[in-house]
Each structure stands twice: as C-alpha cells, then as structure tokens.
Amino acid sequence: xxxxxxxxxxxxxxxxxxxxxxxxxxxxxxxxxxxxxxxxxxxxxxxxxxxxxxxxxxxxxxxxxxxxxxxxxxxxxxxxxxxxxxxxxxxxxxxxxxxxxxxxxxxxxxxxxxxxxxxxxxxxxxxxxxxxxxxxxxxxxxxxxxxxxxxxxxxxxxxxxxxxxxxxxxxxxxxxxxxxxxxxxxxxxxxxxxxxxxxxxxxxxxxxxxxxxxxxxxxxxxxxxxxxxxxxxxxxxxxxxxxxxxxxxxxxxxxxxxxxxxxx
Numbered sequence: 001x002x003x004x005x006x007x008x009x010x011x012x013x014x015x016x017x018x019x020x021x022x023x024x025x026x027x028x029x030x031x032x033x034x035x036x037x038x039x040x041x042x043x044x045x046x047x048x049x050x051x052x053x054x055x056x057x058x059x060x061x062x063x064x065x066x067x068x069x070x071x072x073x074x075x076x077x078x079x080x081x082x083x084x085x086x087x088x089x090x091x092x093x094x095x096x097x098x099x100x101x102x103x104x105x106x107x108x109x110x111x112x113x114x115x116x117x118x119x120x121x122x123x124x125x126x127x128x129x130x131x132x133x134x135x136x137x138x139x140x141x142x143x144x145x146x147x148x149x150x151x152x153x154x155x156x157x158x159x160x161x162x163x164x165x166x167x168x169x170x171x172x173x174x175x176x177x178x179x180x181x182x183x184x185x186x187x188x189x190x191x192x193x194x195x196x197x198x199x200x201x202x203x204x205x206x207x208x209x210x211x212x213x214x215x216x217x218x219x220x221x222x223x224x225x226x227x228x229x230x231x232x233x234x235x236x237x238x239x240x241x242x243x244x245x246x247x248x249x250x251x252x253x254x255x256x257x258x259x260x261x262x263x264x
Contacts, residue, residue: 021229022254023172023211030061030252032259033175035068035236036099036215039075039125043246044084046261051248054259061252065092066168068215069099069177069195073122074241079129082157098164099177100195100216106161109149115142122241127152166194169210173251178216179233182208201233208232213249222247222258 025031032051037044055063067085072078088094101122107114108123119127119142127145128137130152140148167189168175174186179201181193193201198217207227215237217223223235236258240246244263249256 024254025171025173025251028062029170030063031066031170032248032250033066033068033213033236034248035238035246036070036240037081037246038070038073038241039078039081040240040246041077041080041084043240043261044081047246047248048088050259050261054250065094066175067096068175069097070101070215072105072126073101074125076125077129078126086160095168096164097175097177098166098195102161102164103195109146112142115146166191172211174210174212176212176214179214180212204232
C-alpha cells in the first residue's frame with residue numbers, strides 16, 4: 001500500500017516559506033531508497049512492483065534505486081532477496097549499500113568467532129536459505145558450518161556483496177546504512193560508522209549540511225530528526241522482519257513521499 005506523510009516530512013511550513021529548508025535532488029533525478037529488508041522476499045517483491053508502478057506514473061526521470069543495506073538475516077529468505085536484487089539490477093539502476101549484517105555475513109565465511117556472532121543475530125535463517133539443512137545446523141561445529149557455507153554460497157554472490165558501497169551522495173542527500181559521524185566530513189567517514197553508528201548521530205543537535213537517509217535503527221514509523229527546521233536525517237527502517245512492513249522513501253526535486261509494502 002502507499003502511505004503519504006506530506007506535512008510530516010516538512011513539505012510545507014506553516015508560514016508558507018522554507019524553500020531553503022527542503023533538501024533537493026538535481027533537476028531530473030528521482031531516487032527510491034529502500035530500508036532494511038532482512039530476508040523478507042515477500043515484502044521486497046511487493047516493493048519492487050510498487051516502485052516500478054510509481055516510477056511509471058510519475059513520468060520520465062533519471063531514476064535510481066538505493067538499497068540501504070541489511071538485505072540479509074532474520075527473515076526467511078536472504079538468498080532469495082539477494083537473487084531478486086541482482087535480477088532487478090539487470091532492468092534498471094540499483095545500487096546497494098553495505099549494512100552491518102552484510103559485513104557480518106562476509107566475515108562469517110572466514111572466521112569462526114564471526115560465524116558464532118552471525119548465527120546469534122539472524123544468521124541462522126540466512127544459512128538455511130542458502131541450503132544448509134536443519135540437521136547440519138543442529139549438529140555441525142561452527143568451523144564445519146563455515147566450510148559448508150563456502151560450498152553453498154556461490155562465489156558471484158560473495159563478490160556481489162563485497163561490491164556494496166558504503167555511502168552515496170546525491171544533491172543535498174547522503175545515503176548510508178546506519179548514518180554518519182556528524183564530526184567528520186562526508187568524504188572522511190569510516191566504514192564502521194556508516195554501517196554501525198547510532199549515537200551521536202541519531203540525536204545530533206546541530207544542523208548538518210546534508211540530509212542523511214538511513215536504516216539500521218528500527219522505528220514504528222519513518223523518523224525525521226530536524227534541527228532549526230532542517231531535516232538532519234530521515235530513518236526508514238520499520239523492522240520488516242518483525243513488523244511485516246517494509247518502507248521506501250521516494251525523492252525528486254524537493255518532494256518526498258513514502259511507500260510501504262505490508263503483509264497485511
């Protein structure tokens with residue numbers, strides 16, 4: 001279903017002004033940013049269909065889709081989500097950010113300690129989606145699970161995950177999985193912060209030069225953190241694996257709109 005939150009996103013100020021408080025994309029550019037999918041192939045397929053229809057209805061534009069990371073873990077079909085994202089890239093520009101769960105997944109293929117952590121935070125569903133049997137999961141040591149996953153996860157899938165980006169900048173917007181370090185320049189951000197940060201980013205109290213669109217931190221609804229009227233950040237992780245609601249943010253010019261895929 002589509003969900004409009006026009007005034008909530010600050011499209012208009014009560015005094016009728018505020019054009020300078022509206023982040024903008026370059027002329028002719030349209031972007032759809034999709035929050036944390038976490039293995040929910042059913043919701044991702046709905047969202048793909050919604051975005052394709054919305055993009056067609058809005059007319060010609062230079063359209064880009066950005067996946068904000070955490071495609072894997074927790075939900076039932078991480079392997080299917082990866083396959084669907086790669087297939088979508090063959091039909092339109094789709095860029096993916098590296099989430100902390102992609103980082104953990106890749107590390108787990110080489111490190112026993114990383115595999116142990118990975119399985120505790122939703123990796124169980126991921127390894128099963130790639131074909132590890134429940135009996136293998138129950139009986140194999142972590143080292144043997146690593147060996148099996150190296151057999152089960154195709155090399156091209158590993159390479160695709162490794163190719164994920166850490167940050168994307170477009171106009172007045174920056175896209176990052178978790179957020180940014182407010183004290184560092186955009187071109188000096190560390191991968192660790194971009195994939196893992198919460199504070200001091202989430203509650204940063206000074207106006208930033210950009211508006212950061214991010215996932216990573218679950219909220220019941222889209223969250224906008226404004227400082228002096230400017231949206232420092234827009235968080236769009238609505239906990240798809242748990243709530244059955246996957247959220248995307250559409251952007252064009254100074255306009256913003258929200259889209260939601262739901263299991264209800």
